[in-house]
Amino acid sequence: MASCSLNSAFVDDINDPGAAPYGNFINYYTFNPPENRLSLIPTTLLQDIGYSDRHQPTLILDVGCNSGELSVAFYKHLVQEPESDGSKVHLLGLDLDEGLIQRAQQTNPLLSNISFISLDITAATDQLQDYLNQHSCSSFHLCLCLAVTMWVHLNHGDSGLLQLLSRLASISQHLLMEAQPWKCYRSAARRLRKLGRSDFDHFKTLKIRGDIAKCVREHLERHCGMKLIHSFGRTAWDRKLLLFKKS
Numbered sequence: 001m002a003s004c005s006l007n008s009a010f011v012d013d014i015n016d017p018g019a020a021p022y023g024n025f026i027n028y029y030t031f032n033p034p035e036n037r038l039s040l041i042p043t044t045l046l047q048d049i050g051y052s053d054r055h056q057p058t059l060i061l062d063v064g065c066n067s068g069e070l071s072v073a074f075y076k077h078l079v080q081e082p083e084s085d086g087s088k089v090h091l092l093g094l095d096l097d098e099g100l101i102q103r104a105q106q107t108n109p110l111l112s113n114i115s116f117i118s119l120d121i122t123a124a125t126d127q128l129q130d131y132l133n134q135h136s137c138s139s140f141h142l143c144l145c146l147a148v149t150m151w152v153h154l155n156h157g158d159s160g161l162l163q164l165l166s167r168l169a170s171i172s173q174h175l176l177m178e179a180q181p182w183k184c185y186r187s188a189a190r191r192l193r194k195l196g197r198s199d200f201d202h203f204k205t206l207k208i209r210g211d212i213a214k215c216v217r218e219h220l221e222r223h224c225g226m227k228l229i230h231s232f233g234r235t236a237w238d239r240k241l242l243l244f245k246k247s
């Protein structure tokens, strides 16, 4: 099924999608369950990218983690026995929506390995540096940026999108990206208009449009010292899952 984050049931369910201008949908996982993405990702991913049998901690950052369901499912997918080896793998989920983060914190089943903070990734990120310092690491080993780029792009423009990519590249060794395709931008803008709201500030003036995944890849490879090392295929919503590595 190709989808642009919302279908009519989703719209009905949350009553007012215009109230989620950052993609901060309160029931996102009833429509896009973690399995949609996890089924494409090997459980051996951490070993595959060189993070196994380490004495050092392995740090995962989940940017725009919503209510944390995918973060927790992703962690359990990669770390089969959190109690025995989980102390070495830590995941930090962040989201700008405090309500979603509260839910993520309240339902977190792995308190010693997973934590959630409310943070706008486009603003100051001192908290990320603090987290890295706490674990004596200089960067995250793996950063997830799934279904977030469009919201930053629509709300902060082309420069906001490119800054996001540069920032994530600067703090990560590996980056797993799922960029929403351009048709999703049109749908998001159309939904706002239907509600009688004005367009996203930047929608009409965006120069980066068309093949968004390609633009993301070009920026990461040309300007951020990253290289595409694997494509995990397309999700149930027809989006590419791309893995980049610092070269």
Ligand SMILES: C[S@@+](CC[C@H](N)C(=O)[O-])C[C@H]1O[C@@H](n2cnc3c(N)ncnc32)[C@H](O)[C@@H]1O
Pocket: 005, 022, 023, 024, 025, 028, 063, 064, 065, 066, 067, 070, 094, 095, 096, 097, 100, 119, 120, 121, 122, 145, 146, 147, 148, 151, 152
């Ligand atoms: C469509 S949801 C995707 C959730 C999750 N990444 C996933 O793929 O299952 C997008 C999330 O990104 C968050 N978000 C958007 N802009 C953000 C920003 N500038 N900083 C942090 N989170 C942001 C939203 O609040 C929302 O929860």
